[in-house]
Amino acid sequence: MTEKEVAELRRRYKPEKNSISHIRGCCVNENREIVSQFDQSLGLMSEDDSAMILSTLRKTLSGGIGKNLADIVFSTQQVVDSQEHRLLMALRDSNLTDEAAVQALFQKVIDTVEMEGNYLILLARDAYDVAFRSGDGEQQADAGSETFSYILCSVCPVKMTKPALSYRANENRFGHLPIDWVVSAPELGFLFPAFNDRSTDLYGALYYSRDTADSHPGFVDAIFHVDPLMPAQAQRETFQSILADSLSDDCSLEVVQGVQGRLRGLIEAHKESKAEEPLVVDQHVVKKMLSACGVAEGQTETFEARYAAEFGDGRALSPKNLVDTAQTEIKTPDVTIRVSPDREDLVETRVIDGKKYILIRADEGVEVNGVNIHIS
Structure with a gap:
């Protein structure tokens, strides 16, 4: 329906x-x-x-x-x-x-x-x-x-x-x-x-x-x-697991942002078109997204196979169940960062002196527990 x-x-x-x-x-x-x-x-x-x-x-x-x-x-x-x-x-x-x-x-x-x-x-x-x-x-x-x-x-x-x-x-x-x-x-x-x-x-x-x-x-x-x-929440968790396991060390911030950004784009375009039919995607659609993000063919094929094994070959899913349209959450064991999807450009990952960092551009309006601070 x-x-x-x-x-x-x-x-x-x-x-x-x-x-x-x-x-x-x-x-x-x-x-x-x-x-x-x-x-x-x-x-x-x-x-x-x-x-x-x-x-x-x-x-x-x-x-x-x-x-x-x-x-x-x-x-x-x-x-x-x-x-x-x-x-x-x-x-x-x-x-x-x-x-x-x-x-x-x-x-x-x-x-x-x-x-x-x-x-x-x-x-x-x-x-x-x-x-x-x-x-x-x-x-x-x-x-x-x-x-x-x-x-x-x-x-x-x-x-x-x-x-x-x-x-x-x-x-x-x-x-x-x-x-x-x-x-x-x-x-x-x-x-x-x-x-x-x-x-x-x-x-x-x-x-x-x-x-x-x-x-x-x-x-x-x-x-x-x-x-x-399969509950909607389980669909998202399973999809995230398949993505991470299939791409392994190449599962970068840029690739994840690219795939999720394309899924959000489909959702927004479907909403604007006022189409009556529900919007769905399958492993073939996501595979093309991964290829567009520069993922190697071997890894996209691994993704396809894992998707078919977990969800069923050609099983169509709602993109709304696969991605959070309200925010992007970046999480470490000690820190959680939430960013509006349209400001993902403020966040990047970098290795400095052999150590891995998440960098957030902060020009103004920075607060710590409600107190405005200045970055010198």
Whole structure:
């Protein structure tokens, strides 16, 4: 799915825009025991309560594609005949009224989610009359040709509030605020089926994980039965390791800056082009970047082979997962230097009298613990 397609669905999570009739829920304690379940009508809730539930669900469609949101692809065999796909279809087609399917999903979540404390499983089913979009991007609501029916599942931690002092305006006095349980933003969740090309795609789903360092592989396997997803943070660490090992002694500051600068350039150009398709690169694209930075052919081939071994041959990754677009960090065991990417020219490495140095040009505005100093 593209960012625009995700945003199109996310905009529906307001009381006046969605067609969600009811919410299914399951509260689970720290011992993985079901504390309570509910089937609550949105129409019977107050507008504030409805808006807060929808806001919580909407966060399952937040974050970046390839970072917090990952496309799940089912095989043809899974779609034709598999337990996991039949369960998801039963939930969607029954509008969450198939009790056996709802309980089966709840149990799969309980069996596989590792979460400290209590949590809440939320299930919603929406039907979206997809508006026709003309060539200039304008939508025509009265020219819809498809209804996109889908389910959204959110798994949210439930935390106890801390004791606090509260001012009670209606009594004009201060008082103790009672301790209560509060539902936090979703930790993980999914949308099924996928909304690819603004249409129903039964061969796909969209998976959400708030933590870019943990993709919850047990949950992914239980719900979708596909290969584990490599978290965004692990992608960056693996890429950095491959780069360093492949280039060995030739992995210089200039080469690393060159590759990362080119990746940032692709990201910026993609952003300016307003292209809908997600930006991805593979080992062949990075190999060309390495060659442009003067890396020898033997080392670029080593990089290609290591990339294929770690990620898979031709596996496309988001450049945003491979490089920090906000800063360049230069680190030694004792010193860490952070530089804006557009001022990397201020930093260089040099060997002086046989000793290795990181040099930073400092013309003015130098402070030590908040004190302006002068360099004589």
